[in-house]
Amino acid sequence: KNEVEQSPQNLTAQEGEFITINCSYSVGISALHWLQQHPGGGIVSLFMLSSGKKKHGRLIATINIQEKHSSLHITASHPRDSAVYICAAVGGATNKLIFGTGTLLAVQP
Amino acid sequence: DGGITQSPKYLFRKEGQNVTLSCEQNLNHDAMYWYRQDPGQGLRLIYYSQIVNDFQKGDIAEGYSVSREKKESFPLTVTSAQKNPTAFYLCASSISGGDTGELFFGEGSRLTVL
Numbered sequence: 001k002n003e004v005e006q007s008p009q010n011l012t013a014q015e016g017e018f019i020t021i022n023c024s025y026s027v028g029i030s031a032l033h034w035l036q037q038h039p040g041g042g043i044v045s046l047f048m049l050s051s052g053k054k055k056h057g058r059l060i061a062t063i064n065i066q067e068k069h070s071s072l073h074i075t076a077s078h079p080r081d082s083a084v085y086i087c088a089a090v091g092g093a094t095n096k097l098i099f100g101t102g103t104l105l106a107v108q109p
Numbered sequence: 110d111g112g113i114t115q116s117p118k119y120l121f122r123k124e125g126q127n128v129t130l131s132c133e134q135n136l137n138h139d140a141m142y143w144y145r146q147d148p149g150q151g152l153r154l155i156y157y158s159q160i161v162n163d164f165q166k167g168d169i170a171e172g173y174s175v176s177r178e179k180k181e182s183f184p185l186t187v188t189s190a191q192k193n194p195t196a197f198y199l200c201a202s203s204i205s206g207g208d209t210g211e212l213f214f215g216e217g218s219r220l221t222v223l
Contacts, residue, residue, distance in 0.1 A: 033212060040216065040217075041197055041219070043199060044214070045211050048210075048212075097152075099151030099152040101151045102151070
């Protein structure tokens, strides 16, 4: 079992829908990153959080340390949000990044 | 504009050849990382460096080598000893080590062994 699990693996939504991507981890962590990987392969950092909630535009990230769970929400989704979303936890025995396998999001017009 | 530049974007290699992937950053970051991405798997750490002239093996260092002679540069050599080198390679940097700072990634290099 992976130490960082994401769900769903694939997600198709209609433009305008509210989207939630989940990330669960089984190790103690000091922080968690949410990343966006574009179809060409480049990765952009969206959030880094260690508690509570962060918001940037239409994106919201939350983390519950006690439940070892984080969510990424996208409000009013748009086709340009189509990408792979990756969570990465800082922790485990080595205090290094442990990556989830990603969620492939397709937003249809 | 500050950022990370990886080159080449696409690279083809014959079996038995060494190839070097370039990674340059102008963000004045101390920490730099090389990751490998394979379909259906999370990114895996190959090597990382937290300071000039020092680097550490990651989880899958066998068949790879790096150098960190300058703060801005962290090239990765894929040697002929790497049994399955076809993959997507990503370079990243952060202002300091410990993985608690914001990460900046390059656009990646796709290596195909013919």
